[in-house]
Amino acid sequence: MTEESRDTKLTASKRRWAEQGKFLTGKITRPDTDRLPPGQHLVKNWPVLDLGQQPLIKREEWSLQIVGAVENPATLDWQAFSRLPQSDKLSDIHCVTTWSRYDNRWHGVSTHDLLDLVMPKPEATYVLLTSYDGYTTNLPLADFASEDALLATAWEGAPLTTEHGGPMRLIVPHLYRWKSAKWLRRIEFLIGDQAGFWERNGYHMRGDPWREQRYSDDA
Ligand SMILES: Nc1nc2c(c(=O)[nH]1)N[C@H]1C(S)=C(S)[C@@H](COP(=O)(O)O)O[C@H]1N2
Numbered sequence: 001m002t003e004e005s006r007d008t009k010l011t012a013s014k015r016r017w018a019e020q021g022k023f024l025t026g027k028i029t030r031p032d033t034d035r036l037p038p039g040q041h042l043v044k045n046w047p048v049l050d051l052g053q054q055p056l057i058k059r060e061e062w063s064l065q066i067v068g069a070v071e072n073p074a075t076l077d078w079q080a081f082s083r084l085p086q087s088d089k090l091s092d093i094h095c096v097t098t099w100s101r102y103d104n105r106w107h108g109v110s111t112h113d114l115l116d117l118v119m120p121k122p123e124a125t126y127v128l129l130t131s132y133d134g135y136t137t138n139l140p141l142a143d144f145a146s147e148d149a150l151l152a153t154a155w156e157g158a159p160l161t162t163e164h165g166g167p168m169r170l171i172v173p174h175l176y177r178w179k180s181a182k183w184l185r186r187i188e189f190l191i192g193d194q195a196g197f198w199e200r201n202g203y204h205m206r207g208d209p210w211r212e213q214r215y216s217d218d219a
């Protein structure tokens with residue numbers, strides 16, 4: 001392929017992704033007047049929650065795999081990941097166990113910038129995340145691609161600690177925290193939804209805190 005035709009192809013699929021991505025710039029469900037979702041209470045500390053096994057992954061051994069329904073599947077090592085555009089985001093945490101924590105400052109790669117790199121195919125509608133501790137969780141692509149979503153490597157100016165999911169974890173602030181996979185190692189783009197660990201164990205497929213989508217039988 002000539003350089004020119006390759007550029008044209010890339011531009012065309014980027015443009016197509018941008019067009020299909022229109023819905024991604026839509027507003028998420030949180031009403032501005034209602035910062036604390038129903039049934040939640042505020043905490044000042046930051047509790048640690050996981051399955052009890054905290055994998056210790058050195059940056060030199062770390063990589064992120066992006067597979068499934070994308071134009072450009074990729075495996076990024078730490079260096080390649082660090083070269084992607086970097087963003088800072090301020091957001092709140094809402095855990096399904098009813099605690100919320102305001103104003104967490106995150107640094108990392110926005111999911112928008114990752115999507116620009118891998119370019120989901122038109123039929124991709126969900127993502128399934130897999131972590132180094134074996135944890136999995138699923139979410140709609142539109143939620144994964146929300147403006148505030150970040151592949152975070154630092155919190156409040158310091159590298160993310162192991163207990164909170166370092167070297168890298170996902171942050172999707174507008175959904176319950178179990179969707180924000182710690183120690184993220186793989187992102188699979190799916191054509192249909194596929195339940196992750198908690199979703200197979202009675203939790204909601206989407207998990208919107210403002211709709212109290214805690215369990216699978218919540219609307
Ligand atoms: N890899 C992995 N990610 C995970 C979990 C887990 O067990 N393993 N637990 C989830 C749950 S239920 C919550 S509440 C948050 C907790 O994140 P924190 O320990 O940083 O507060 O991580 C989520 N991400």
Ligand SMILES: [Mo]
Pocket residue numbers: 049095096097177178
């Ligand atoms: Mo949780």
